[in-house]
Amino acid sequence: MSTADPAEPALSEFVARRPSATAPVAPRSRICRARPRRVTRSGLAAAVAVVAVLAAVAVSSPVAAQSGDDRSDEVRIVARRLADARLEFGLQQRDAGDSWGERMLPTQRFFPADAAVDRWLRSSPLTVRVAASGDEDAVDVAVRIVARKVADGRVEFGLRKVQSDGTLSGTLLPRSRFFPTDAAVGRWLQSTPVSVTTTRPASAAPTTPTAPEPAPEPAARYTGVAAGYAHACAIGSEGSVVCWGDNSAGQASPPPGRFSAVTAGAWYSCALRTDGAIACWGESDAVAETPTSGQFEAVAAGSSHACAVRTGQTLTCWGNNDDGQADAPGGQFAAVGGGNFHSCALSTGGTITCWGTDPHGIFGQLDAPSGQFTTLSVGNAHSCALQADGTAACWGSNDTGETDLPSAQFSAVAAGASHTCAIRTSGTIACTGWNSDGQADPPAGQFSAVAAGGRLSCGLGTDSGIRCWGLDVAGPWGGQFTAIDAGDAHLCGLGADGTVSCAGAAGLFGQSEVPEGRFIAVAAGDRHSCGVRADGSIACWGSTAYGLLNAPTGEFNTIAAGGWHTCALRSNGTATCWGSGRYGELSPPPGAFSALAVGWWHVCGLRSDASIACWGSNSEAQTAAPEGNFQAIAAGRSHSCALRSDGTVTCWGSNRYGQTDAPSGEFTDITVNDWHSCALRTDGTVTCWGNNPDEDFGQADAPEDRFTAVTAGRGFTCGLHEDGTARCWGRSPWTAIPSGAEFASGRPA
Amino acid sequence: MTAASEVALEDLRHGTILAARAAGASWADVASALGIATDEAQKVYTRVAWRRLDAAANLNLDVSDAEANDLAVRVISEERLGLPLP
Numbered sequence: 001m002s003t004a005d006p007a008e009p010a011l012s013e014f015v016a017r018r019p020s021a022t023a024p025v026a027p028r029s030r031i032c033r034a035r036p037r038r039v040t041r042s043g044l045a046a047a048v049a050v051v052a053v054l055a056a057v058a059v060s061s062p063v064a065a066q067s068g069d070d071r072s073d074e075v076r077i078v079a080r081r082l083a084d085a086r087l088e089f090g091l092q093q094r095d096a097g098d099s100w101g102e103r104m105l106p107t108q109r110f111f112p113a114d115a116a117v118d119r120w121l122r123s124s125p126l127t128v129r130v131a132a133s134g135d136e137d138a139v140d141v142a143v144r145i146v147a148r149k150v151a152d153g154r155v156e157f158g159l160r161k162v163q164s165d166g167t168l169s170g171t172l173l174p175r176s177r178f179f180p181t182d183a184a185v186g187r188w189l190q191s192t193p194v195s196v197t198t199t200r201p202a203s204a205a206p207t208t209p210t211a212p213e214p215a216p217e218p219a220a221r222y223t224g225v226a227a228g229y230a231h232a233c234a235i236g237s238e239g240s241v242v243c244w245g246d247n248s249a250g251q252a253s254p255p256p257g258r259f260s261a262v263t264a265g266a267w268y269s270c271a272l273r274t275d276g277a278i279a280c281w282g283e284s285d286a287v288a289e290t291p292t293s294g295q296f297e298a299v300a301a302g303s304s305h306a307c308a309v310r311t312g313q314t315l316t317c318w319g320n321n322d323d324g325q326a327d328a329p330g331g332q333f334a335a336v337g338g339g340n341f342h343s344c345a346l347s348t349g350g351t352i353t354c355w356g357t358d359p360h361g362i363f364g365q366l367d368a369p370s371g372q373f374t375t376l377s378v379g380n381a382h383s384c385a386l387q388a389d390g391t392a393a394c395w396g397s398n399d400t401g402e403t404d405l406p407s408a409q410f411s412a413v414a415a416g417a418s419h420t421c422a423i424r425t426s427g428t429i430a431c432t433g434w435n436s437d438g439q440a441d442p443p444a445g446q447f448s449a450v451a452a453g454g455r456l457s458c459g460l461g462t463d464s465g466i467r468c469w470g471l472d473v474a475g476p477w478g479g480q481f482t483a484i485d486a487g488d489a490h491l492c493g494l495g496a497d498g499t500v501s502c503a504g505a506a507g508l509f510g511q512s513e514v515p516e517g518r519f520i521a522v523a524a525g526d527r528h529s530c531g532v533r534a535d536g537s538i539a540c541w542g543s544t545a546y547g548l549l550n551a552p553t554g555e556f557n558t559i560a561a562g563g564w565h566t567c568a569l570r571s572n573g574t575a576t577c578w579g580s581g582r583y584g585e586l587s588p589p590p591g592a593f594s595a596l597a598v599g600w601w602h603v604c605g606l607r608s609d610a611s612i613a614c615w616g617s618n619s620e621a622q623t624a625a626p627e628g629n630f631q632a633i634a635a636g637r638s639h640s641c642a643l644r645s646d647g648t649v650t651c652w653g654s655n656r657y658g659q660t661d662a663p664s665g666e667f668t669d670i671t672v673n674d675w676h677s678c679a680l681r682t683d684g685t686v687t688c689w690g691n692n693p694d695e696d697f698g699q700a701d702a703p704e705d706r707f708t709a710v711t712a713g714r715g716f717t718c719g720l721h722e723d724g725t726a727r728c729w730g731r732s733p734w735t736a737i738p739s740g741a742e743f744a745s746g747r748p749a
Numbered sequence: 750m751t752a753a754s755e756v757a758l759e760d761l762r763h764g765t766i767l768a769a770r771a772a773g774a775s776w777a778d779v780a781s782a783l784g785i786a787t788d789e790a791q792k793v794y795t796r797v798a799w800r801r802l803d804a805a806a807n808l809n810l811d812v813s814d815a816e817a818n819d820l821a822v823r824v825i826s827e828e829r830l831g832l833p834l835p
């Protein structure tokens with residue numbers, strides 16, 4: 001029996017709440033003078049429109065293809081509210097046609113009304129039969145439905161595969177997956193489909209029903225950390241490097257690969273690959289002259305030169321050698337460090353040797369102490385080492401007290417530009433020296449590693465998390481999100497619990513400083529951000545220019561932020577805009593909309609009848625929207641793109657860099673920036689087109705990951721993985737979005 | 750106080766800091782003379798130095814990124830110490 005029921009409503013509004021954004025920005029960096037741009041993306045709003053759009057998306061929505069998977073079948077989660085307030089849930093599998101099979105109800109299938117917020121519970125297993133391909137047999141795949149209550153009372157559903165060893169896979173999250181609080185008792189609601197994939201026969205489902213229990217927590221995160229002048233990098237638990245902070249020279253844009261160690265210079269970074277090779281990035285002579293051959297055991301970045309220990313324990317240095325700091329001595333060494341005008345190394349016998357120059361003959365940074373040491377760290381003009389008993393010895397400049405470590409036993413020491421931090425054997429950190437930004441004011445807590453840079457310091461906690469202090473570059477941004485939106489130099493994410501967090505643009509206009517509270521939508525603009533709170537009111541933060549923060553009162557459900565203005569949709573679908581209205585951006589036409597996209601000087605809206613209306617500047621025909629039926633829309637600097645109901649993309653407006661030359665194919669999401677555009681294919685991959693070659697930071701070079709959404713910022717683009725983690729590529733020219741080839745929002749993939 | 754006057758006063762403090770440092774005063778001495786904490790004196794130095802470096806770099810568009818970075822390292826560290834550039 002089949003239960004195809006087109007009238008059966010979808011599970012709430014999830015995809016509909018994705019916001020839009022755009023962003024221009026004045027040049028900020030002294031090095032990168034790229035011009036501003038913006039992005040936008042669509043969301044949904046009115047319930048009727050939501051259903052229409054979701055229906056279109058559902059045909060080709062989240063494909064959870066994983067590496068090596070070769071067969072898949074679509075399922076959807078169904079749920080209903082019972083009279084006693086519990087939720088009953090089950091699964092439906094798509095039949096050979098387009099209809100849906102019978103509801104499969106697991107033994108454990110009741111979600112308690114009094115479940116704790118954010119606590120994942122799971123059902124007993126169900127078996128999904130994945131269709132055969134060619135002459136292969138069909139394969140049974142065991143799955144569990146997982147669910148948790150979110151802060152606003154809704155219940156979020158997902159699906160996890162039972163793997164051959166009995167463990168659970170990552171969570172497959174349907175686009176529409178939130179069970180509303182006001183659903184009628186007894187009425188079954190459905191999620192959007194997800195694909196269940198497999199490459200090999202799956203394990204049989206356990207036959208013993210299990211009680212609901214918490215899903216496992218994500219794994220530990222980091223194994224190493226390094227700090228430069230105003231940026232920092234860390235090694236993820238799986239060997240990838242992520243960086244954050246100042247990215248004006250590309251120092252926070254690490255290459256892909258697996259690494260065992262990372263080090264940071266003033267405006268560059270280096271890391272040791274697991275195969276023994278060295279990779280450096282950023283701007284420095286040390287980057288340009290990075291050794292391209294050889295095997296290494298350690299690498300250390302100085303201000304503008306770097307040194308490394310080869311596998312045979314010999315030294316090599318490269319980069320700036322104006323002061324002899326790259327004239328590595330012969331001998332056998334276990335560790336090395338680079339300063340400003342000098343370097344020091346720890347021999348395999350435990351003695352220390354320094355070379356280079358003391359430019360004014362007053363610091364004594366070359367006067368290494370005698371004795372036996374186990375650890376060495378080199379700062380700009382001072383160095384510190386630890387003896388086997390944990391006592392520290394520092395030498396060189398003490399101009400700001402950087403060598404005045406307190407009397408204690410230490411397990412690690414880090415000499416920064418002009419300050420020093422060390423970990424006591426108790427696990428706490430002590431710092432001394434230059435404290436212009438609070439880099440010598442460590443937080444309380446237990447740490448296993450420490451890094452001292454120029455204006456910041458970072459520590460690796462015993463919980464494998466990273467904490468930084470000093471210059472406000474925060475730490476590696478992370479989390480699991482239901483939506484992300486990129487602004488000019490920052491990125492905001494909406495968590496499943498309704499919290500919003502933003503990263504990037506630290507110290508600029510406060511656009512990443514999110515107020516407390518729960519939200520249902522967020523939009524990142526140029527110098528500001530806005531969100532719709534759970535009660536429908538709007539909160540904005542960041543620049544006060546042009547009244548950007550003067551949001552209207554009332555109840556809203558969708559918001560989109562641009563360079564100098566913001567628009568939102570009231571619950572009846574009418575649009576309201578505020579901010580700068582120089583070109584008529586604040587004058588939306590009457591009528592109901594289901595989504596908005598805010599560009600630099602124009603706005604486009606998706607009407608409830610699936611047509612498009614644009615207003616504001618039409619300098620390059622960016623408001624000359626084509627006719628037809630659409631499901632999503634994006635507005636940029638002077639062009640716009642939209643996703644037709646059949647999944648094809650069409651663009652209009654400026655085509656200076658090919659940004660309106662949309663590729664063929666079927667897509668599920670669209671985003672544009674000032675010079676580039678990106679869309680999400682039905683297989684989850686991202687395709688980008690157009691780009692200004694003078695501002696090419698790799699923002700149009702999408703990785704091969706599978707995403708469920710994509711958003712473009714200035715110089716970078718980010719995708720949202722099925723599991724809620726984000727990955728960004730390209731780079732933000734200043735105060736970067738944390739970046740890394742494997743960056744996956746707080747949990748390196 | 751206007752933003753312009755705040756910048757002018759910060760520049761004044763910065764000049765005083767550099768002169769005192771060039772004469773051999775410690776950071777603690779400088780802070781004491783200015784009636785501010787050592788951290789605050791260092792913040793004044795950092796803010797002004799970087800504002801000036803930004804302004805200078807924006808006027809010298811031909812300098813390479815690597816040159817700009819090396820220059821920044823050298824200028825900042827030497828200026829802070831009140832030392833003549835090598």
